[in-house]
Amino acid sequence: MTDLTATKDLLGELIALPTVSADSNLEMIALLANRLSDLGAEVEVQADETGTKANLLARIGPEEPGGIMLSGHSDVVPVEDQDWTSDPFVMREDGGRLFGRGTCDMKGFIAACVAMAPRFAATPLRRPVTFAFTHDEEVGCLGARNLSDILKDHATRPALAIIGEPTEMRIIEGHKGCCEYTTRFTGLEGHGSRPELGVNAVEYAVRYVSRLLELRDHLRHRAPPGSAFEPPWSTINIGRLTGGHVHNVIPGVAEVDWEMRPVQDSDRDFVKGEIEAYIARDLLPAMRRVHPGADVVTQVIGEVAGLEPMDDNAARDLVARLTGANGTDLVSFGTEAGLFQQIGMSAVICGPGSIAQAHRPDEFIELDQLSQCLKMLHGLADQIAA
Incomplete structure (x- = not known):
């Protein structure tokens, strides 16, 4: 044989x-x-x-x-x-x-x-x-x-x-590496006519995504000299954003699936550090002023070196x-x-x-x-x- x-x-x-x-x-x-x-x-x-x-x-x-x-x-x-x-x-x-x-x-x-x-x-x-x-x-x-x-x-x-x-x-x-995450936002539902009485999880998810996109722009300037990857810098992709049910209800839950493809470990650490600081400094304090039980939790789906x-x-x-x-x-x-x-x-x-x-x-x-x-x-x- x-x-x-x-x-x-x-x-x-x-x-x-x-x-x-x-x-x-x-x-x-x-x-x-x-x-x-x-x-x-x-x-x-x-x-x-x-x-x-x-x-x-x-x-x-x-x-x-x-x-x-x-x-x-x-x-x-x-x-x-x-x-x-x-x-x-x-x-x-x-x-x-x-x-x-x-x-x-x-x-x-x-x-x-x-x-x-x-x-x-x-x-x-x-x-x-x-x-x-x-x-x-x-x-x-x-x-x-x-x-x-x-x-x-x-x-x-x-x-x-x-x-x-x-x-x-x-x-x-x-x-490149491949890091996949799901970030969940827990707010407070309420009637759409009184948005100030609820914590709109979708709105905070949108703010979170906006910050990720800002960080994506920063990554372009962190590409290692002579990087042969295409593109030569680390990337971020927003794969899914879900939340809410109908027009007139403040959504209490939202989720964002996103990924990062770092060309170097320092870029992964940079993005994670910056987004965690943004949550702690800006998002959670604003959410919890209305509802102390509000939260933002990120689940690591996979971090492949x-x-x-x-x-x-x-x-x-x-x-x-x-x-x-x-x-x-x-x-x-x-x-x-x-x-x-x-x-x-x-x-x-x-x-x-x-x-x-x-x-x-x-x-x-x-x-x-x-x-x-x-x-x-x-x-x-x-x-x-x-």
């Missing part, structure tokens, strides 16, 4: 497990854990606090720190309200492409890594290879946050991380040697890479498939992309052979 055939077979099994973020991924994690354990890998299954989700950490090679981590997320996005031409959880091959939910984002990379595991297991390795497969990347990188907390003090923490998000096997060395381009990046340099690529790129979408960079690991993003196919109906990955990924992994085995 060729490596590509083994990858296809395993990918078909993984696609058949509908690991949508809202559901459990335990069956997929168990399947991968058993495959790797049978090869002699040191396996850790790290369940989350609910017991319905888990990360998988498995090591082949010497029991020592350093080495390379191959990382991917096990969850996929939903298929509801998408017009698929075939069952999204039954892999279909057609015209050199494999169709199914998760084929490119990112079970194709996971299948290639595990299909190559026998090669790593049969090779005397100078450095260990670690497989890290996480839960809930699509809803805030929850699994990777837990994993990075564990890896931070792990006795055999890898030195380099290759995150196999779909990049068409291009080397990606940076992306950006991957900062670094002059010294051993993971980038390794993948360049393995693929023969001469250049690197930045991307607009977020990944788990920044979380690993934050704990001192060198990180790069490179994987099979195109992000243009991710999250869409009839998601697919090209067989040629899987072959290129397998070639990279073969080169990795040769590079770290004793």
